[in-house]
Amino acid sequence: MNRPVRELSLKYYADINPSTDEFKTMPEGEQVAFLPLENIWAFGTADYSRSRLWKKSETSYTQFRRGDVLVPKVTPTVFHGRSMVAEPKTEVGLATSEVHVLRPKDGVDRRWIAYNVLSSQFLDRARGNVYGVGGLQRISAGYLGDYKVLETDIASQRRIADYLDRETAEIDAAVADLDRYLELLEKRKKTLAVKHIFPYGFPQNLLSASDYLALGYQSVQRIASFAKLRKKRNNDPNADYLSLLRGRGVIPYEEKGNVGNKKPQDLTTSFMVEKGDYLVNSMNFGIGSFGRSSYSGVASAAYLIFCINEELVNPDFLQFVFANDDLRAQAQNLGNGILEHRKSINWDRFRAIYVPMPQRGKQDAIVDVLSRETSELQSLIVESTKLRDLLLKRRSVLITEVVTGKKQV
Numbered sequence: 001m002n003r004p005v006r007e008l009s010l011k012y013y014a015d016i017n018p019s020t021d022e023f024k025t026m027p028e029g030e031q032v033a034f035l036p037l038e039n040i041w042a043f044g045t046a047d048y049s050r051s052r053l054w055k056k057s058e059t060s061y062t063q064f065r066r067g068d069v070l071v072p073k074v075t076p077t078v079f080h081g082r083s084m085v086a087e088p089k090t091e092v093g094l095a096t097s098e099v100h101v102l103r104p105k106d107g108v109d110r111r112w113i114a115y116n117v118l119s120s121q122f123l124d125r126a127r128g129n130v131y132g133v134g135g136l137q138r139i140s141a142g143y144l145g146d147y148k149v150l151e152t153d154i155a156s157q158r159r160i161a162d163y164l165d166r167e168t169a170e171i172d173a174a175v176a177d178l179d180r181y182l183e184l185l186e187k188r189k190k191t192l193a194v195k196h197i198f199p200y201g202f203p204q205n206l207l208s209a210s211d212y213l214a215l216g217y218q219s220v221q222r223i224a225s226f227a228k229l230r231k232k233r234n235n236d237p238n239a240d241y242l243s244l245l246r247g248r249g250v251i252p253y254e255e256k257g258n259v260g261n262k263k264p265q266d267l268t269t270s271f272m273v274e275k276g277d278y279l280v281n282s283m284n285f286g287i288g289s290f291g292r293s294s295y296s297g298v299a300s301a302a303y304l305i306f307c308i309n310e311e312l313v314n315p316d317f318l319q320f321v322f323a324n325d326d327l328r329a330q331a332q333n334l335g336n337g338i339l340e341h342r343k344s345i346n347w348d349r350f351r352a353i354y355v356p357m358p359q360r361g362k363q364d365a366i367v368d369v370l371s372r373e374t375s376e377l378q379s380l381i382v383e384s385t386k387l388r389d390l391l392l393k394r395r396s397v398l399i400t401e402v403v404t405g406k407k408q409v
Contacts, residue, residue, distance in 0.1 A: 011145035014102040020063035033088030035095040044084040061094040069102040073138040111161035119400040163409040224351035232272040240297035249291025270298035280304040286332030317363040
């Protein structure tokens with residue numbers, strides 16, 4: 001007759017946020033591993049390249065020991081499967097204050113503990129046990145300690161952990177292969193425009209037509225020759241407010257979500273946007289914050305808002321021009337600002353930039369080729385991303401089924 005399955009609280013198997021006594025006698029100045037939150041990655045991996053010199057006065061960091069299980073506290077990080085067994089080079093280390101420490105008790109396999117807190121059951125229940133408001137919600141030490149796991153002896157823990165190590169390693173390898181493939185596809189997408197629009201490279205000075213011509217370009221134009229700033233202040237307090245997001249372009253504010261700048265209460269401080277206008281974030285153009293609007297509305301005065309002469313320029317051609325990382329990086333460097341990453345390019349500087357600009361018919365032909373080839377690559381990216389997502393889902397389901405006893409190993 002089968003013995004009935006029993007559940008025990010996780011604190012039966014691990015101490016929650018215990019003291020790390022080694023630090024009590026450690027001399028100041030000793031180097032120890034340091035794990036900020038961004039160095040704690042998904043799938044139980046981490047970047048251990050950083051370290052700190054120990055100071056007794058620094059009490060804000062979480063102290064841990066090699067072999068402890070680190071569980072992020074803060075949402076949404078905790079829901080991204082970023083719990084891990086700590087394996088730093090030093091015997092003890094310091095981590096961000098935004099992690100909990102689970103220290104397996106004697107006779108408990110640390111990997112089994114980690115797999116339990118990586119299970120979708122743990123993560124799903126955690127969503128209903130957070131405290132705090134807005135983006136600062138966290139899971140508590142109480143939730144961790146009270147979380148129920150199957151009563152499992154050490155031999156079974158090791159068998160489960162060994163099995164999941166093997167199975168997840170195969171899945172992780174497949175995911176890594178797909179990541180490399182996706183990276184190659186993205187690079188290929190970027191090189192397409194370079195091949196057709198920037199075949200001779202980039203000049204030292206974007207403000208110099210002669211620098212372009214010396215490289216071999218036949219025709220270049222200042223942005224000012226085909227673009228006009230639309231500096232029209234809004235008078236409608238009920239106008240549709242538009243946002244500009246890197247990677248998405250111009251979208252209605254309501255679709256933006258809780259990221260970036262907030263909608264101003266007084267929309268008369270905003271500027272008019274007509275359908276087909278271009279928007280450029282003067283401080284973030286270099287990292288890809290630009291787009292052509294499919295909407296009429298209003299937008300922040302911080303954006304450069306301009307229309308183009310479509311008899312001279314194919315709008316999609318200009319999109320491909322602006323999509324080039326090297327061009328945007330050089331353009332951003334023409335801006336003003338003390339900090340390198342906070343330079344702001346004004347309209348006078350932006351409009352003075354030269355870009356390759358063949359005749360409209362040649363632009364149309366280039367756009368046709370780029371659109372077709374880009375579409376083919378994007379299809380491969382979408383399909384590969386779907387497969388990657390399926391593998392990650394399979395990984396999560398497998399871990400959950402094994403640690404909850406639904407799948408015997």
